[in-house]
Amino acid sequence: MIAFQKSELFQAAVSLLYPATCTICRKHVRAGEYLCDDCKAKIIRIVPPFCDTCSEPFEGSISTAFSCANCAYRTIHFEAAVAAYRGRGIVRDVIHEFKYNRQIHLRHLVGRWLRAALDDERLHECEFDIIVPVPLHPARQRERGFNQADLLAEQLSTHASVPCRRLLKRIRYTTTQTALDRSERMENLHNAFRLRKNADVRGLRVLLIDDVLTTGSTLSECARVLKRAGATSVHAATAARA
Numbered sequence: 001m002i003a004f005q006k007s008e009l010f011q012a013a014v015s016l017l018y019p020a021t022c023t024i025c026r027k028h029v030r031a032g033e034y035l036c037d038d039c040k041a042k043i044i045r046i047v048p049p050f051c052d053t054c055s056e057p058f059e060g061s062i063s064t065a066f067s068c069a070n071c072a073y074r075t076i077h078f079e080a081a082v083a084a085y086r087g088r089g090i091v092r093d094v095i096h097e098f099k100y101n102r103q104i105h106l107r108h109l110v111g112r113w114l115r116a117a118l119d120d121e122r123l124h125e126c127e128f129d130i131i132v133p134v135p136l137h138p139a140r141q142r143e144r145g146f147n148q149a150d151l152l153a154e155q156l157s158t159h160a161s162v163p164c165r166r167l168l169k170r171i172r173y174t175t176t177q178t179a180l181d182r183s184e185r186m187e188n189l190h191n192a193f194r195l196r197k198n199a200d201v202r203g204l205r206v207l208l209i210d211d212v213l214t215t216g217s218t219l220s221e222c223a224r225v226l227k228r229a230g231a232t233s234v235h236a237a238t239a240a241r242a
Ligand SMILES: [Zn+2]
Pocket: 022, 023, 024, 025, 026, 027, 035, 036, 037, 038, 039, 040
């Protein structure tokens, strides 16, 4: 963490010397902003209709609650996984910079997108006892230097006054999921997570946090572990949905 604090100090010093610029197009922006108005306007908000369980948007008009085909044919262990934005274009680029190019300061922007998910009525009406980030495998975390879900969960914890606890650990170094189809992802993730020693989630209402929701397989697998250990409910929020 020390390295981040240093880099943040550096960042603060830099922003005094140079005016703030848009993360994407480098146009000047107001202090404290990460995107210019033009880039902001390109961000895609997820609007109804979408799957009640995994938030997959649906093209067409449906006015009643529904589950998408993917959720109807598999066991989902979370109550609902919510994202307010599509993880495409600018949103994808910003999250990529944050995660892979160590642009740690972008966690504030990504954190805003995550907070927007909490306005969704599936989460808005819930109370949570703890916030739990989706863990990275220790080897991956060493390689990246941080876990993006940790940073987002900590911010949300401060904002929502709900304690953040790293209760899960990733015990399998899974290969990247991107090239796998849905059933391969499920197989790849099976038994990838475990509850940390002495973690007690009995009777707790959990809010699980990750940066991006893709198929929901990772969140579902984490939810399965938490529920098997006695969690009352597991909802999930992410900054974006692929
Ligand atoms: Zn811009």
